[in-house]
Amino acid sequence: MTQITSGAAATSDTLQGTPVVPGVAFGPVVVATTEISPDAIAAFEQQDLSADDATERLDAAVGVVAQRLADRAASTEGSAAEVLAATAGLARDRGLRSAVVGRLGQGTGLLAAVAESVEQFAELFTQMGGVMAERVTDLRDLGRRLTSEIVGEPEPGVPTPEVPSVLVAEDLAPADTALLDGTLVLALVTERGGPTSHTAIIARQLGIPCVVAVPGALGLRSGSQVLVDGVSGVIEVDPDPTDAAERVARAEQRRALLEAWTGPAATSDGTAVKVLANVADRASAQHAAQAPVEGSGLFRTELCFLNRKDEPSVEEQAELYGGVLTAFGPDRTVVVRTLDAGSDKPVAFATLAGEENPALGVRGLRLSFGNPGLLERQLDAIAMAAEQTGTRPWVMAPMVATVEEARAFAEQVRGRGLPAGVMVEVPSAALLAHRFLEVVDFLSIGTNDLTQYTMAADRMAADLAHLTDPWQPAVLALVAITAEAGRQAGKPVGVCGEAAADPLLATALVGMGVTSLSMASAAVRPVGAQLAEVSMDVCEQAAEVALAAVDPAAGRDAVRALIAPA
Known part of the structure; x- marks a missing residue:
């Protein structure tokens, strides 16, 4: 082995x-x-269903599976809620249903029609690459759940x-x-x-x-x-067994020390670092606000609308945003990201259909190019929520590729009396970060997409996992360029991708000049406690060795050796 x-x-x-x-x-x-019981599948296939009866059986199964996933999304929060809601939307996808119904009309059995249609879309998603390829696991899981429901078996899991x-x-x-x-x-x-x-x-x-x-x-x-x-x-x-038990015990002792951290975040020699939480709605914001955070560095507004067919009114949006702003209050920062719809987060009233490569297509800020009212109404709603709650959120746009895009967005945000920023997810934004900071008030690095676009590697390809690692030196070099631009301009540069949740990597990011880290609530204490144990000088050394590493594993090893507790 x-x-x-x-x-x-x-x-x-x-x-x-x-x-x-x-x-x-x-x-x-x-x-x-x-696996699904072969006996249950064999028993079902003995039935002689007409195309209409099979379609009715399909629709019933879709309804049950989609609702089950939506209920689970409602019972959880954060990233879990996001992906569950997206999978529920995938279950209701009209294109998938049409593919199944088309095969039924040609005489294909229901189970085979579902399986073939799922594989058709799986192949399509794989060809698209990027975050669409990431949905293949979800799609095949959905196919298994539909099959189980159709044949009357408990759902797989x-x-x-x-x-x-x-x-x-x-x-x-x-x-x-x-x-x-x-x-x-x-x-x-x-x-x-x-x-x-x-x-x-x-x-x-x-x-x-x-x-x-x-x-x-x-x-x-x-x-x-x-x-x-x-x-x-x-x-x-x-x-x-004895050695293993001792190592687990040491890890648990270490974990207990980290969990005792109460903030605010700073290095051991007093350099302040904002530790923030990523949130999706009022419920997740209320939960995150109980953690020792200084606010939210990423409010994913699109997650409020994944199941909406029609665009909410300005007033309705303002109420949704106000719930998040109220949870943190006027003294903590909330960074609101405008709609990051498209690709793997379809929003019915915003996303374009039929793109050949959605991950590189019209998503995020690009949706406003052909539909400017979509962004204008959202900014109006954010400003209304700010006024109603007595808060002053920061507002940033996703998928910004040029300085002109950043300038135009910032003008609209500042016109409503709010600070304006953009996300650094496209390598061009990192390379020109100093010019972007001439027109915006802050930058926030989304390391998930930045890594994918920098390394030209599908995030779900197991054979390429070493390339989609945020410790990749090329990715860290772009982070360092962006952070240095912020330092020179005297403006904040944060990280809100999954890299921020890695305590080890957090030390190197701070050493590069990153001023805030936003993450899932569960990661807040480990990250904050790790930063409290190291000086800014050690953080800068961590940045140097991570950037000089030949690959992610070498970077991890070098930083771990530098900051490992005695």
């Missing part, structure tokens, strides 16, 4: 993957399967371990990951996925140690004992 990849050395008793959520766990393996265990899977769908029981799932190990996949994002939100893109993971036997190191990405098979 030997697997050696770049980074930490692996032996015949170890596997190596990409670490995404720190922590150490030791326990028996439980392998997740997605991860098993519930009888004892605390390490969950191993090819990949996990959001509907499974979002509802994991942290008392029974000690860690996640997946054979596919990348550092910014849905599984990684939700695992980070839940605080479960996670290693993705582990070749050979499915070769692990259920019941075998493994030690998962979410910092190095190494999975040790059948380690010495």
Whole structure:
């Protein structure tokens, strides 16, 4: 069972993957399967359904599955709610239904029509690449759920371990990951996925140690004992139990110290760093406001509208935004991102249909080019919410590629009396950050998309997980360029992508000159506590060694060696 990849050395008793959520766990393996009873499938296929009867059965199954996913989205928050709501929308997609119904009309059986249509769209999404390719796991999971509902079987999903265990899977769908029981799932190990996949994002939100893109993971036997190191990405098979227990105990002691951190964030020698939370709506904002944060560095407004067919009025939008602003109050910062619709976040009243490559198409600010009223009404609503709540939110636009786009957006925001900024997700924005800061008040780096666009690598391609790692030196170089531009201009530069939630990487980001870090609430205390243990000089050294590293694993190792506690 030997697997050696770049980074930490692996032996015949170890596997190596990409670490995404720190922590150490030791326990028996439980392998997740997605099989549906062959007997149930055979029994269903004995029925002689007409095309109309099959369509009726399909629509009923879609309704049940979509509602189940929407209910789960409503019962959770943050990234989990986002991806569950998006998958519920995928279940109701008219294009997918049309593909199935078309095959039914040609005489194909219902189960085969569903399977073939799912694979048709999976192939299409894969060809599109980028964040659309990321939806393939969700799409195939949806196909399994529809099939189970059609044949009358319980929906597929991860098993519930009888004892605390390490969950191993090819990949996990959001509907499974979002509802994991942290008392029974000690860690996640997946054979596919990348550092910014849905599984990684939700695992980070839940605080479960996670290693993705582990070749050979499915070769692990259920019941075998493994030690998962979410910092190095190494999975040790059948380690010495005493040694493993000691390492877990040390990790738990370390975790307890981190969880005791109460803010505000600063380095050990007093350099202030804003630690903020990413939020999606009133409920997630109210939850995040209880954490030791100085506000929200990313309010994802599009998540309020994933299930809306019609654009809400200015007044209705203002009420939604006001709920988030009220949760943090007038003394804490809230950065409102205008609609980041498109690609993997379709919003019916905004997103363009039929794009060949949505990840590189009309998304984010680009939607306003052909529909300027969409942005104008949203800015009016944000200004109205600010006035009604007595707050002064910052407003930023996503997917900004040119200085002129930034200037035009800033004029509209400032015309409403609010600070204006843009996201740095496109490499051009990082390379020209000094010129962007001549026309905006702040920048916020979205490392998920910046990494994908810089490395030209699909975030869901397991074979390319090493490229979609935010520790890539080329990505960090763009972050450093942006942060230095902010330092020279005397303006804030934050990071609101998943990179901000990595305590180790956070030290290097601060050393580059990043002034704020926004993340899932679960990551706030570990990041804040880590920064409190290092001086600004150490942070700057961490930045230097990370930027000088030959690859992500080397960067992690170098920074860890620099800041590891005695």
